[in-house]
Amino acid sequence: MFRDPSWLHWATTIPLLAGHIAGIDGCLEVAITFCVCMALAMWTRTRSVAAMPVQVRIAYAALLAIGTSPGMFWVYYVKLVGTIAMVLFGYCPLVRLLTLLPWNRTQRINRTWLTRLILAPAPGGLFDWSNSSHAKIAASCSCSCALPPRPQPPGRVAPLA
Secondary structure, rough: OOOOHHHHHHHHHHHHHHHHOOOOOOHHHHHHHHHHHHHHHHHHHHHHOOOOHHHHHHHHHHHHHHOOOOOOHHHHHHHHHHHHHHHHOOOOOOHHHHHHHHHHHHOOOOOHHHHHHHOOOOOOOOOOOOOOOOOHHHHHHOOOOOOOOOOOOOOOOOOOO
16 A cells, blocks of 8 residues: 555645645645646556546546635645545545546446445555455445556566555
8 A cells, every 4th residue: 555656645645735724835736736747647547537546636636726716725624534534444535426427427326326335435545444344335336546556467476565
């Protein structure tokens, strides 16, 4: 996890966002730039803006920019709580919300699917629940803001995670 660029991105964003909330100059600009750079990196790997890791970073950067509008500072608190949830538990509220958009789902919204989408634990984070009995439910939601590992060429051993 500590070598995963996606997890490191979010873990680095937390102090930047907290610094901005605390009034430290430059933190917000660095956080937005970092999100845009990570979106470009994810796009380079997937070649698709429709890829969830790309969408999440674009939406996150946009929400940070929206927070600069008068009366919208509260967005930073919401983003901070969501980012902490992502880093600690792998639960990304933004991914779950983006999954509701028509181009990100293949089925109609119903109560069962919506409940599973919102409440199912997610794999990843410092407190990984991937061995829990609910891991299959979480996996079925396709809720991930990280890219799957790159396939290794035949004969090459994958690095330890």
